[in-house]
Amino acid sequence: MYENITNLGKAEAFVDEILEIIDHIKLLDHFSVDEIKILCHYMQCFAAPRDYTLIQEGDKGDFLILVLSGAVDVQKDIPKIGIKKIAEVGAGVTLGEMSLIDSQTRFASCVTSAPTDFAVFTRESLNEVLIEMPRLGNKFLLVLLQLMAQRLRDTCDRFLPSVFGVPI
Amino acid sequence: MYENITNLGKAEAFVDEILEIIDHIKLLDHFSVDEIKILCHYMQCFAAPRDYTLIQEGDKGDFLILVLSGAVDVQKDIPKIGIKKIAEVGAGVTLGEMSLIDSQTRFASCVTSAPTDFAVFTRESLNEVLIEMPRLGNKFLLVLLQLMAQRLRDTCDRFLPSVFGVPI
Ligand SMILES: Nc1ncnc2c1ncn2[C@@H]1O[C@@H]2COP(=O)(O)O[C@H]2[C@H]1O
Ligand SMILES: Nc1ncnc2c1ncn2[C@@H]1O[C@@H]2COP(=O)(O)O[C@H]2[C@H]1O
Numbered sequence: 001m002y003e004n005i006t007n008l009g010k011a012e013a014f015v016d017e018i019l020e021i022i023d024h025i026k027l028l029d030h031f032s033v034d035e036i037k038i039l040c041h042y043m044q045c046f047a048a049p050r051d052y053t054l055i056q057e058g059d060k061g062d063f064l065i066l067v068l069s070g071a072v073d074v075q076k077d078i079p080k081i082g083i084k085k086i087a088e089v090g091a092g093v094t095l096g097e098m099s100l101i102d103s104q105t106r107f108a109s110c111v112t113s114a115p116t117d118f119a120v121f122t123r124e125s126l127n128e129v130l131i132e133m134p135r136l137g138n139k140f141l142l143v144l145l146q147l148m149a150q151r152l153r154d155t156c157d158r159f160l161p162s163v164f165g166v167p168i
Numbered sequence: 169m170y171e172n173i174t175n176l177g178k179a180e181a182f183v184d185e186i187l188e189i190i191d192h193i194k195l196l197d198h199f200s201v202d203e204i205k206i207l208c209h210y211m212q213c214f215a216a217p218r219d220y221t222l223i224q225e226g227d228k229g230d231f232l233i234l235v236l237s238g239a240v241d242v243q244k245d246i247p248k249i250g251i252k253k254i255a256e257v258g259a260g261v262t263l264g265e266m267s268l269i270d271s272q273t274r275f276a277s278c279v280t281s282a283p284t285d286f287a288v289f290t291r292e293s294l295n296e297v298l299i300e301m302p303r304l305g306n307k308f309l310l311v312l313l314q315l316m317a318q319r320l321r322d323t324c325d326r327f328l329p330s331v332f333g334v335p336i
Contacts, residue, residue: 026269026270026271027269027291027294027295027298028295028298028299076324076328078328078329078332079329080329081328081329081332081333084328084332086324086328097313097317098317098320098321101194101195101310101313101314101317102194102313102314102317102318103194104317104321107320107321107324123195126195127195127196130195130196130306131196134302134303134305134306135302137302137306138298138302138305138306138309141306141309141310141313142269142309144313145265145269145270145309145312145313145316146269146270148313148316148317148320149265149266149269149270149272149316150270151320152266152275152316152319152320152323153266153272153275155320155323155324155327156244156254156275156323156327159323159324159327159328159331160244160246160249160252160254160327161246161247161248161249162330162331163327163330163331164246164249164252165249
């Protein structure tokens, strides 16, 4: 996986960034330092250059990406129109969680627009966490749920005006 | 809650519908009958007539709704444009999970367009399930995640063509 870019090793070197990113769940309590360390142990980190395709629309996908730093364009091939940028995301965002969760193909491509450090978390790792440590699993699933709820809000807020008549 | 419409009592009377609706998670195993019964015990059911507001945009919200039968319009007040229907949903869909998850105000209003039976699941109940039965909690959060992933796909597929130039 991602053999052609710099491997930064396990995410233990990024405990603070990861804590900063995921420790905002509204339900249950905060992640303990041990819980973060366990998650970090599961995550492999990489450093991608600009214009690097992290995720390709249409591929199968059994991992998600946690953007630690940098910037990523989310691009979608829109019928009769072609490939368009539908979102720009940065540090603190997950990418690829949709396919990880429901096994459909990747909904969009994710291409770096700046050098980007990211962590990878596979479905296999998620399964293991859910089975071995269901309480930690709940906290992580809540992180994903909150990110997705915010994503739907942002996407609707950006698109609805022009869907109903006010071009962006 | 919902005092002015018919109270159908606990969801135990709807075990089959609820099993049909939520038992499609791709990760972990299926819900056991006992697990479904536990969830049903937490859910109170109601029968709403047509044109009944289940959820009001802007309200605080600490419960989600599982639509058992019927049809609901999701309406949003779009700046400079007014209230528009942004989605139509039916049996098997949750509504109100966004505020339940991240405590923001209701993102849109949900108004029945046909007589609708629904189950209510509160944040208090979700907290109790997550704490008392974390494995059942995992499965339920996965249900919500799958529904939200599908919602983002549907919303983007419907809106992107007209955002980028092909009016609906
Ligand atoms: N509207 C959007 N805004 C931000 N990110 C998105 C949007 N749509 C899809 N994505 C991300 O792009 C990813 C592509 O792969 P997945 O479908 O696995 O998961 C997708 C989401 O993480
Ligand atoms: N684009 C959409 N498609 C379908 N349902 C939606 C959409 N946007 C919001 N909703 C639902 O409307 C609900 C309004 O209350 P919540 O924000 O709690 O949760 C919201 C979602 O469940």
